[in-house]
Amino acid sequence: MAMKRVECLKVLAKYRTDEFVIVAWQSINPWQQLSPSKYNFQSIRTMGECSTFGLGLALARPGRRVMVLEGDGSLCMNLGCLVTIAMAAPPNYYQFILHNRVYETTGGQTIPNIDRLDLAMIARGAGIPSVHRYRDAETLERELPELLKEKGPVFILLDIEPDESHLSGKEFGKVRARDKDCNRQFKEALST
Amino acid sequence: MRVVNIPGHVPDVTDRISNDAVRQVLEESGIEYLVTLPESLYEVLLRDLITGSSIKVIQVCRESEGIGICSGLTYGGKKAATLYSFKGFYNSIDSLQGCAVRTESSFLMLISEASAQTKAGARDPEGGCFTADLLKALMIPYYEVTSNAELPVIKQALEQTKTSTKPVAVILRW
Numbered sequence: 001m002a003m004k005r006v007e008c009l010k011v012l013a014k015y016r017t018d019e020f021v022i023v024a025w026q027s028i029n030p031w032q033q034l035s036p037s038k039y040n041f042q043s044i045r046t047m048g049e050c051s052t053f054g055l056g057l058a059l060a061r062p063g064r065r066v067m068v069l070e071g072d073g074s075l076c077m078n079l080g081c082l083v084t085i086a087m088a089a090p091p092n093y094y095q096f097i098l099h100n101r102v103y104e105t106t107g108g109q110t111i112p113n114i115d116r117l118d119l120a121m122i123a124r125g126a127g128i129p130s131v132h133r134y135r136d137a138e139t140l141e142r143e144l145p146e147l148l149k150e151k152g153p154v155f156i157l158l159d160i161e162p163d164e165s166h167l168s169g170k171e172f173g174k175v176r177a178r179d180k181d182c183n184r185q186f187k188e189a190l191s192t
Numbered sequence: 193m194r195v196v197n198i199p200g201h202v203p204d205v206t207d208r209i210s211n212d213a214v215r216q217v218l219e220e221s222g223i224e225y226l227v228t229l230p231e232s233l234y235e236v237l238l239r240d241l242i243t244g245s246s247i248k249v250i251q252v253c254r255e256s257e258g259i260g261i262c263s264g265l266t267y268g269g270k271k272a273a274t275l276y277s278f279k280g281f282y283n284s285i286d287s288l289q290g291c292a293v294r295t296e297s298s299f300l301m302l303i304s305e306a307s308a309q310t311k312a313g314a315r316d317p318e319g320g321c322f323t324a325d326l327l328k329a330l331m332i333p334y335y336e337v338t339s340n341a342e343l344p345v346i347k348q349a350l351e352q353t354k355t356s357t358k359p360v361a362v363i364l365r366w
Contacts, residue, residue, distance in 0.1 A: 041267075043291075045289070045290030045291060045294045045295070046260070046286055046287050046289075046290030046291045048256070048287075049256070049257070049259065049260035049263075049287050049290065049291040050260075051260070052257045052258075052259075052260025052261045052264065052291075053260040053261070053263050053264040053267075053291060053295075054264060055260070055261050055264060056260065056261035056262060056263060056264020056265040056266070056267070056268065056272070057264035057265070057267055057268045058264070059225070059248075059250075059261075059264070059265060059268070059270075060264065060265045060267070060268020060269060060270045061268045061269075078254075078256070078257065080252070080253030080254045080257060081252075081253070081257050081260075083253050084250070084251070084252045084253055084257055084261075087251060088250055179294070180294070180296075183295050183296070184296070186267070187267055187296070190267055190268065190269065191269070
């Protein structure tokens with residue numbers, strides 16, 4: 001059982017207030033449509049550093065929640081970050097992993113060892129105290145408000161279906177083209 | 193790009209970079225966060241910073257993580273630095289390009305290598321001889337330090353991060 005990416009992001013957008021949101025790859029466009037904000041940062045240049053960028057921001061700005069929206073493939077490229085996050089333990093840090101079991105951006109190739117991979121267990125084993133997993137949007141919606149009140153770091157694994165309408169190379173070029181402006185806007189918003 | 197060159201300078205053995213002197217300069221510089229992995233050349237420095245300094249030390253599992261963390265810290269208005277071996281720098285290059293340069297994050301990168309100690313070391317890839325060339329290729333401004341007397345360059349580099357749109361590196365040749 002798994003959610004559609006959009007229905008999952010709709011739930012997150014519904015309960016988003018003033019959080020900084022660091023969003024990666026395939027979730028960038030739908031998130032911008034569902035929750036447009038100067039506090040959205042798009043991370044597309046380096047797979048695996050979305051979570052660490054969010055960690056740095058959470059440490060720098062302890063008064064505001066930081067939500068990271070990252071794919072499972074991206075997390076797999078930087079699994080050690082879970083240990084680092086658990087040690088730094090920012091209480092305002094919420095890491096949402098969109099778990100569609102594939103590298104969607106490159107065409108949907110399967111993530112290694114996907115049938116045995118348990119990212120929630122890895123997060124727990126890394127020392128993250130609060131780990132959750134959701135397979136349907138109804139349960140996520142029911143529990144998200146309380147979950148966002150938990151002291152971070154919180155790790156939330158969201159099972160989603162691979163998206164047939166994932167960004168093509170051409171569409172991704174547009175995301176890349178606005179990358180600099182978008183992130184400059186985010187930086188300016190942080191400085192005011 | 194600015195590179196500190198001191199023609200004909202041969203580091204005095206007694207003036208080689210010391211852990212205590214680096215610690216003093218880092219504390220005076222106003223750095224708030226130091227992201228690092230252990231290395232034998234700065235083992236004492238790191239131990240002292242972790243146990244008794246106002247600088248917050250963030251230990252990472254792999255150096256590339258630190259680039260993301262420092263970028264986030266910088267966006268959040270903090271003065272941040274990495275302290276890695278040259279191999280850690282090699283490991284960080286994709287993150288450096290994608291996460292720091294592309295997002296116009298400027299923070300201090302302290303890159304540690306041992307190649308000042310011997311002439312052979314200066315030509316040895318295992319001693320860090322590619323560090324400066326790689327920084328040049330990435331168009332990242334850098335300074336080279338081989339003695340305690342040159343350590344104030346760290347403050348200069350940190351100052352430069354206020355106006356730069358890229359990280360600024362200091363190569364520490366112990």
